[in-house]
Amino acid sequence: LLRGLINVMFYDSEGNETERFTLNPSEGNYGVHIPSSQWHTLEVIEPSVIFEVKDGPYTPLSPDDIMSIKR
Template sequence: MTKIIDNTLLDKVSAEAKESPRLRMNYNFHTSLDAKAQCLLNAVEPGTKVVIHRHMHTDETFVVLRGRLNAFIYNNDKSIQIKKEINPLKGVYGYNIPKGVWHTIEVLEPNTVLMEVKDGPYTPITPDDILM
């Protein structure tokens, strides 16, 4: 079934994120965690905590559909290598993060929604993939 990505869908997922204790909510377009491509909306609210992490099996690409955030890329010693505001109203739309690169986000605006794409199948982050 086709899906329209419009304000109605973004508002729905944002409302669910606001009600979530994690202050974020996914809306998956892929039909299975085993799918070869993982494509999803990720509605995120200010205050959500995204640990510094990496994906060892895939690049991750995200595009901000609305809202804004800071994206951080880290060195192995936990020092910030890059900090970049992602704001489509300023012509900065997203990021492609190569596999194995440490990263996180800081949400700056309510109702922020990203579209994320990664290779599948879904692989949970392990403790080795979290930078403490």
């Protein structure tokens, strides 16, 4: 995270939140490693600028890449 404030949440295969990370560069929390195949999403708390790095070429999302999460 270059600027702003976000939460990054990890989920299990049932859609249950398993971990939550708050990224805030003003506090030295710039990023989180998201393992391959880890279900995740993010919540923007204030306007933010994100720098994302992935292995390999760009691949568009397919319907199988999207999970409905529990609230």
